[in-house]
Amino acid sequence: MNPPGLSQASQAWQDAQLALMALQVDPVRLGGIWLRASHGPVRDNWLALLKASTLKTFRVPGQVDDERLLGGMDLAATLQSGRVIHQPGLLAQAHGGVIVLPMAERxxxxxxxxxxxxxxxxxxxxxxxxxxxxxxxxVIALDESEEDEACAAQGLTERLGLWLDLRDVSMAQSDATLEALGQVERQEAMALLERMETSPEQVEALCQTAWALGVDSLRAPLMALRLACVCAALEGRDAVEPSDLQLAARLVLGPRATRMPAQPDEDQEPPPPEQPEEPPPEEEPQNEPPEPPPEDEQEPEPPQEALEDVLLAAAIASLPPKLLDRLLMGKASTKAAHGLGNSGQAKTSKLRGRPLTPRPGKPSAGARLHVLATLVNAAPKQRIRQNAPGSGRVVIRSDDFHVQRYAQQTPSCLIFALDASGSAAQHRLAEAKGAVELLLQQSYARRDSVCVIGFRLAGAQVLLPPTRSLVRAKRALSGLPGGGGTPLASGIQAALLQAQMLHRAGSTPMLVILSDGRANVSLAGTGGRVQAREDAQAWAQQWRLSGYPSLWIDTAPQPEPQAQTLANVMGANYFPMPYVQAQRMACVVQDLTAQTRRT
Incomplete structure (x- = not known):
């Protein structure tokens, strides 16, 4: 289907052109395209191909209001005529066309x-x-998010059949044109698509491939089958072939993979089939030649490779990057509704922030009257309310009042609780310092702050109050010593008190705790593993009741059951990392922040 020897970036650009050709043939049932590409000449070249296509496009801004998106009342015409005049929205106007969503990650x-x-x-x-x-x-969702940022919402991307990634494509590679497909005209391909034939074995093979890759949604194999039919129609065929299924599995199922497919155990060979006992041979005349075996007993031909194995191999070639790290975090797919630039969680405000849809209410207690929404609610009722028709006055009652609402993004704070005890310092302390510094460098763009708590000897200490100052963070971390016991309960207690203080101040706290879970100092500062473990579990339960998000990074040489048990009690994501790396730890923490902002 595609020329051999292509680089991954060149293959991605050819896939992007093929996706655009397929969307012109069957736009509705393919759902659309999720295009991950930075703003630049590569994406501009692809958008130029979209503009030159037969697709009718409608651009929908991210901050569109409900009435413009869904349609509503034409206020001026309604007040003038005395009856409701409907005004169609962008979604109704885009019937039969394509909606383009710029900056879909936001x-x-x-x-x-x-x-x-x-x-x-x-x-x-x-x-x-x-x-x-x-x-x-x-829908064509243009996603400009980077690797360390959250991408477009899962509820939207799941309905888009084709996932493309052009972030590694160069400007020179984007000048190449695809000639492998498109041998027939669009109308002829649509006619072939109506009488396209598929077999139950092909459908079963796609479902088996989706199951092996951990794709749970039934939309994915359905859209993969539809794409295979479109590819066959573009080549002038009315039946789907294995090459079409391979292409569909690579473009639709591969990017959606949430787990590595299981490899067969080569050491275990299947047992040989049981041979029936043969009766003793009878004496035959020497001159007669032996009779040939019947056709049923002929040696079978070597079996061909199963179709699902071929599709699985094609899908593995397009597995999403960093899949293993996402699996370890328990978040396998790329899902996000907001980018990392939206700091913290959203809360409703009456005075400032991003405007929301107005709601019915009285303009009191600081709420402001939304004049336009009030008029829209009162306009259809004027014929009933006016005593003198044609007077020109608009009668407004208290039940027509609508008030303004706004959404504010609260700042977020990452609380690092570092185990600086003697058994832990040599494993993770230096790497934890490096991870905090890496996160601080990125906190300026996200408007986040960082707090560092160290616990060792008999208690915990706030080494760095919430700050975005990289100089203060380096100074505080450089003076953090290591050695002594592990007062784990004191560390969780200090983190919870700090989180409650941040929450009262309007911030969103998130805890990242680094410990192997080997508590040996109780909350009172005395030794004893049993009491220290009970105190740690009690405060872990208190953290769970608070509802704040948390991540437990276990960096012991071997994953410890104590750490995993405490992480479950806290309701934290557990991440074993025996060989700590600052950059990898920073990526894991960024995944936690993205997950928190989605919720």
Whole structure:
């Protein structure tokens, strides 16, 4: 299907062109394209191909309001005519076309939910009016997120059949054009697609491949089968061949993989089939030649490679990067609704922030009246309320009042609780210092702060109050000594008190604790492993009740059951890391922050 010997970047660019050709043939049932690419000439070249295609595109900004997106009432025409005049929204206008979402990684979850619902139902319900319009469209989500940032929302990307990544494609490679497909015209390909034939074995092979890669959604094999049909139609065939299925598995199933496929055990050979006992041979005349064996007993031909094995090999070639690290974190797929630039969690405000949809309410207690929403709610009722028709006055009552609402992003703070005891210092202390410094360098763009707590000897100490100053962090970490006992309960207690103080101040606390779980100093500062373990479990349970997110990094030479047990009690993500690396630890913590912002 594609020329051999292509580099990975060149293959990605050819896949991007093929995805655009396939979307022109069957845009609705393929769902759309999730394009991960930085703003630059490569993405501009692909968008130029999109503009030159037959697809009708509609650009939807991320901060679009509900009425513009879903449709609603034309206020001026309604007040003038005295009856409700409907104004279609962007989703209804895009019926039969393509919606382009710039900066999809920052798309608000509410807008993504509206688009996903319209894709599932094929229709959209307008606001302030009982009107339903058809809305069958595909979506192109332009994602500019980097490796250390959260990407587009899972509820949106799951419905997009083709996942593309052009971040490694150079400008010279993006000048190449695809000539392997597109041998027929679009109308002819659509006609072939209507009578396309597939076999149950091909459907079963795609489902087996999806199961082996850990793809749980049934949308993925359905869209993979649809893409295989489109590829066959583009080549002028009315039946799907194995090469079409391989291409579909590589483009649709491979990027969605959430686990490494199981490898067969080569040491265990299948037992040989039991041979039936043969009766003693009878005496035959010497002159007669032996009779040939019947056709049923002929030696079978060597079996060909199973179709699901071929598709699995094709899908493995496009597994997402850093899959193993995501599996260890317990988050296998790339899912996010907000980028890392949105610091902390969102909360509703009455005075400042990003505008939200107005809600019914009275303008009191600091809430401001939303004049336009109030008029929209009162306009359909004017014919009933006006005593003198044609007077030109708009009658507004208290039940028409709508108030303004805003959403604010609260700042977040990463609390590092470092085990600086004698058994732990030689394993992780230096690497933990390096990880904190790496995270501080990135906290300026995210508006995050970092707090460092060290626990050793008989208690815990706040080494670094919440700050974004890299100089203060280096100075505090450089003076952190190692050695002594492990007062784990004191460390968790200090982290919880610090988190509660941050929460009262309006921040979102997140804990990253580095310890092997071998507590040997109780909360009172005395020795005794049994009491120290009980105190640690008690404070771990207190942390779980607080509901704050947390991550436990176990950097013992061998993963410790005590650490995993305490992580489960805390409700923390457990990450064994016997050989600590500062850069890898920073990536894991960034995954935790992205997961927290999604929730």
């Amino acid at each position: 798309l608000p979850s509410k807008v993504a939910a509206h688009i996903a619902q319209a894709q599932d139902c094929g229709q959209v319900h307008a606001t302030h009016a009982h009107i339903t319009s058809q809305a069958q469209f595909s």
